[in-house]
Amino acid sequence: MKRNIFNCLLSIIGILSVVSAQGSLSQCSxxxxxxxxxxxxxxxxxxxxxxxxKDTTYIYNICDVAPTCxxxxxxxxxxxxxxxxxxTLRVTGMLNAxxxxxxxxGTGAQITYGHGLQCANRQPRQTNxxxxxxxGQPTIIQSALEISVCNYQIVMSxxxxxxxxxxxxxxxKSDSSTGMVQVENLSSSVAAIQCLGSGDIFCYNNNQxxxxxxxxxxxxxxxxxxxxxxxxxxxxxxxxxxxxxV
Numbered sequence: 001m002k003r004n005i006f007n008c009l010l011s012i013i014g015i016l017s018v019v020s021a022q023g024s025l026s027q028c029s030x031x032x033x034x035x036x037x038x039x040x041x042x043x044x045x046x047x048x049x050x051x052x053x054k055d056t057t058y059i060y061n062i063c064d065v066a067p068t069c070x071x072x073x074x075x076x077x078x079x080x081x082x083x084x085x086x087x088t089l090r091v092t093g094m095l096n097a098x099x100x101x102x103x104x105x106g107t108g109a110q111i112t113y114g115h116g117l118q119c120a121n122r123q124p125r126q127t128n129x130x131x132x133x134x135x136g137q138p139t140i141i142q143s144a145l146e147i148s149v150c151n152y153q154i155v156m157s158x159x160x161x162x163x164x165x166x167x168x169x170x171x172x173k174s175d176s177s178t179g180m181v182q183v184e185n186l187s188s189s190v191a192a193i194q195c196l197g198s199g200d201i202f203c204y205n206n207n208q209x210x211x212x213x214x215x216x217x218x219x220x221x222x223x224x225x226x227x228x229x230x231x232x233x234x235x236x237x238x239x240x241x242x243x244x245x246v
Contacts, residue, residue, distance in 0.1 A: 133157075200233070
């Protein structure tokens with residue numbers, strides 16, 4: 001009776017571990033990129049990734065468990081990576097031990113799953129997955145290998161490892177014939193509007209004026225939300241990576 005209760009408790013703990021691990025999927029972002037888009041079932045019909053190199057098959061997922069690593073003999077609840085050599089499955093990383101870091105070269109990120117099955121050197125196995133940005137390209141597994149004793153590296157490339165394109169948050173209305181430019185910042189989370197120019201310039205909003213009536217001088221103004229400028233020469237207003245002007 002006690003043995004049955006103990007086994008039941010182990011099953012419940014295992015289920016809770018999987019649920020808890022899967023819950024961390026919502027935290028799968030790093031440096032402005034949502035890597036949840038690289039989870040196997042996001043853009044494919046698969047539940048996990050699989051790649052065979054020599055006599056070893058590497059199985060893993062991004063920000064989620066890999067079902068084979070959980071359900072097959074030798075698997076563990078909450079496992080995100082494992083390998084199969086012959087008929088033996090070994091867990092090589094746990095989801096709740098996953099950490100993000102930037103790549104040493106190129107654009108993208110790497111995630112390392114630790115706390116895998118103990119190796120012969122008495123150290124836990126771990127898997128490092130490098131996700132490289134490849135603009136406009138599908139998700140591809142480039143390689144998988146053991147780079148040192150019980151330390152595994154998988155290299156992937158994908159458009160989902162790239163920063164999403166920025167939306168233009170500047171609303172611009174300009175008229176070169178009158179020398180007027182009106183600029184509105186549509187986002188409160190980006191830098192203020194900065195206007196640069198030369199000549200006879202008058203920039204203003206409800207709270208601030210910035211002017212120069214010397215045709216040879218340079219002028220620099222900064223506004224928080226909206227600005228209107230008139231000039232007899234040139235003026236350019238910018239915020240972040242976006243500009244407008246006359």
